[in-house]
Amino acid sequence: MVPADQGGGLMRTDLLAETVDGVDEAMAAVDAFDKALVVGLLRPHAVLTTGLTELAGAVAGTPLAARVAEAAEKAAAGAASEDHFVALAAARTALVGSVHDALTARVEEATGRARAEESGAAPAGRQAGNLLAAARSWLSDLARGGWQGIDHEVVSGAAPVVSAMLPDPELRRAATVLDGFAAELAACCPGSTLERVPVRRWADLWSRAMILTVPGAADVPVTGTATGRLLPLGVDVQEHATAVQAQVHAVFEPADGAAPRLVRASVSVPKPDTVVGAGLWQLLRPHMSLLAAVSEGRSMDLTDMPLTAGGDLVWSDERARTGKPADAFATARVAMSTATAAATAPLDRHPARIAAPVFLEGYDAQQGDEGLTFTLAGHGLAVDTDRIPAAGPLTPEAVAASVACIGLLRWDAGAFTVQPLAVETLVRKKPAAIHAGAWAGGTSDKAGVKAEKAATDAGAVLRERAGRLLRK
Amino acid sequence: MARVIPPARPRKLAKVPFVELADGRLQGVVSSGSDIERVYVSSVGAGTFAYACSTNNNRPCGGARGGFCNHIRTLVNEAVLQYGAERVARYLRVETEGEPSAQTLTTSMTGARPPRGDTAAAAPVFSRFLRHLAYLELAPTTGPLPEMQWFPPTRAVA
Numbered sequence: 001m002v003p004a005d006q007g008g009g010l011m012r013t014d015l016l017a018e019t020v021d022g023v024d025e026a027m028a029a030v031d032a033f034d035k036a037l038v039v040g041l042l043r044p045h046a047v048l049t050t051g052l053t054e055l056a057g058a059v060a061g062t063p064l065a066a067r068v069a070e071a072a073e074k075a076a077a078g079a080a081s082e083d084h085f086v087a088l089a090a091a092r093t094a095l096v097g098s099v100h101d102a103l104t105a106r107v108e109e110a111t112g113r114a115r116a117e118e119s120g121a122a123p124a125g126r127q128a129g130n131l132l133a134a135a136r137s138w139l140s141d142l143a144r145g146g147w148q149g150i151d152h153e154v155v156s157g158a159a160p161v162v163s164a165m166l167p168d169p170e171l172r173r174a175a176t177v178l179d180g181f182a183a184e185l186a187a188c189c190p191g192s193t194l195e196r197v198p199v200r201r202w203a204d205l206w207s208r209a210m211i212l213t214v215p216g217a218a219d220v221p222v223t224g225t226a227t228g229r230l231l232p233l234g235v236d237v238q239e240h241a242t243a244v245q246a247q248v249h250a251v252f253e254p255a256d257g258a259a260p261r262l263v264r265a266s267v268s269v270p271k272p273d274t275v276v277g278a279g280l281w282q283l284l285r286p287h288m289s290l291l292a293a294v295s296e297g298r299s300m301d302l303t304d305m306p307l308t309a310g311g312d313l314v315w316s317d318e319r320a321r322t323g324k325p326a327d328a329f330a331t332a333r334v335a336m337s338t339a340t341a342a343a344t345a346p347l348d349r350h351p352a353r354i355a356a357p358v359f360l361e362g363y364d365a366q367q368g369d370e371g372l373t374f375t376l377a378g379h380g381l382a383v384d385t386d387r388i389p390a391a392g393p394l395t396p397e398a399v400a401a402s403v404a405c406i407g408l409l410r411w412d413a414g415a416f417t418v419q420p421l422a423v424e425t426l427v428r429k430k431p432a433a434i435h436a437g438a439w440a441g442g443t444s445d446k447a448g449v450k451a452e453k454a455a456t457d458a459g460a461v462l463r464e465r466a467g468r469l470l471r472k
Numbered sequence: 473m474a475r476v477i478p479p480a481r482p483r484k485l486a487k488v489p490f491v492e493l494a495d496g497r498l499q500g501v502v503s504s505g506s507d508i509e510r511v512y513v514s515s516v517g518a519g520t521f522a523y524a525c526s527t528n529n530n531r532p533c534g535g536a537r538g539g540f541c542n543h544i545r546t547l548v549n550e551a552v553l554q555y556g557a558e559r560v561a562r563y564l565r566v567e568t569e570g571e572p573s574a575q576t577l578t579t580s581m582t583g584a585r586p587p588r589g590d591t592a593a594a595a596p597v598f599s600r601f602l603r604h605l606a607y608l609e610l611a612p613t614t615g616p617l618p619e620m621q622w623f624p625p626t627r628a629v630a
Contacts, residue, residue: 152494152496156495166607166610167610169611169613169615172615172617173615173617173618176617176619180619180622180623184476188476198476201622204622208619208622209619212619220615220616237625238621238623238625239625240620240623241479241480242607243617243620243623245617245620264616265614266614266615266616266617267614268612268620269612269613270607271607271608272604272605273479273480273604274480274482274485274489276479276480276481277482279482283612284612287612287614288614308616310616312615312616314614314615314616316614350621352621352622353618355621385627386625386627386628387624387626388625388627389625390625390627396627454482455482457484457485458482458483458484458485461484461485461489462485465489465503465511465605466605466606466608466609468508468509469511469528469605470605470609
């Protein structure tokens with residue numbers, strides 16, 4: 001049966017292939033600054049002068065101009081204070097923010113999707129200042145030494161700060177990025193012998209972390225509540241050695257009949273690095289009933305669930321009840337096409353943050369040397385199959401054989417890509433759905449049960465060791 | 473965007489609950505085969521292969537007098553399972569003939585007649601292990617962590 005309204009058919013892949021004005025220019029200034037972070041801001045150097053001048057020049061017409069110009073001048077002389085580093089991080093964040101805005105406008109054009117009104121809620125700002133100051137001091141040390149100057153001594157300075165921050169929910173966001181960043185730097189020590197520096201990535205993480213040391217910057221103000229029906233589309237997982245987050249993308253239909261909205265619900269937890277694969281679901285599962293609903297293909301009914309201006313539900317199980325069966329592909333084909341997207345919170349604007357749910361079908365899937373591509377109306381869209389979590393039934397092969405796909409439209413390395421969340425393949429001419437997050441709430445799949453067993457055993461050993469050794 | 477370090481590969485943790493490539497060493501914690509309350513802190517230095525093994529109460533391991541004890545050999549095996557032989561070989565700066573494996577790594581390192589290292593590192597390694605275990609005790613949150621977007625999963629293995 002062919003549904004009457006094929007929302008996904010409207011996707012304008014031609015627009016995604018076209019260049020977006022201004023992006024290259026903004027990123028050139030960002031790249032120039034990022035090179036300065038490679039050599040470090042400890043003493044004057046030609047690379048610093050160029051990078052700082054370009055960064056300051058790029059924000060010269062903005063309210064940041066004066067502060068950034070001063071910071072750039074001090075930094076070029078090797079005399080930047082911690083506040084100057086924050087100003088430089090803010091300038092870089094504003095620039096990539098403008099790139100985010102241009103790309104998001106293009107995504108809206110391509111998907112034909114409207115954006116919800118922005119809301120100007122200001123963060124409250126009541127975080128523990130001394131730990132944030134300690135984090136800022138570590139980040140300043142990193143910037144002075146540059147990526148070429150990292151060694152175990154400098155990098156290990158993050159550990160006590162992170163350990164003190166992690167237990168505090170208000171500081172969890174900053175702690176999590178610092179922890180992942182520090183682990184990555186530690187694995188690359190010493191910087192002097194590093195063959196290839198992930199220049200933009202580390203500058204991104206450094207600036208994100210730096211901005212989060214400003215008290216209040218990490219706050220996510222709740223601006224309303226959600227009462228109505230939640231129709232899950234799929235699950236996106238993110239993990240570093242010592243943290244995991246699952247984000248359920250969904251369409252929310254307000255009970256009051258207002259327009260449906262695209263929302264996310266997240267759950268995250270710190271973890272030992274040996275908890276991997278199905279073990280990640282085991283840690284997250286008990287804290288969000290929505291994961292079970294996703295695995296069972298059900299909707300959930302929400303009552304007064306806190307909702308942020310950025311479209312994030314702040315989940316609590318008490319405010320949700322399991323609802324009727326809801327097929328994600330039906331949601332994607334029908335409900336998603338009329339849903340509006342929330343505006344991204346001001347400080348979160350970054351191309352890496354773009355993850356717009358899309359529905360695609362009628363494409364030609366082709367496996368090339370560069371990976372898988374979906375060709376729609378003559379335009380190719382790269383498919384990022386590497387992001388499919390290992391602990392699930394969806395495989396790159398299934399995506400290559402698919403006829404319909406629910407995915408997240410992303411921007412990576414200068415081009416739009418689609419990350420598959422679920423696909424439909426034809427099994428004996430009948431569509432069969434495979435979801436990346438199918439094991440989130442548990443599974444009876446043979447491979448899944450085996451993965452769960454291995455993860456349960458690993459978790460049991462760690463808990464036994466912790467019980468015996470930790471409280472002595 | 474791609475992550476710099478691939479995730480650890482799954483392995484059984486009973487014998488070696490903790491292993492890491494850090495501080496210029498392969499280091500970790502090996503459960504005692506005879507006493508459930510006891511663990512050994514074992515390490516091998518990068519480049520020198522200087523080895524050390526002692527209990528968490530700083531008693532020297534009887535097996536690690538003239539060379540690698542069984543705890544250190546087990547540690548190398550588990551490190552190869554967790555990180556892949558390639559990465560372990562690169563970190564420890566071990567040259568092996570052909571493809572590195574746990575066995576060729578150990579043979580190559582013991583063949584270099586490594587010196588006995590300092591057991592003073594045992595205390596910090598053990599405290600890193602406790603810090604690692606403490607991650608199990610942290611509460612989950614349902615507030616969004618936007619920065620996790622920089623840490624996508626990858627199907628690439630270590």
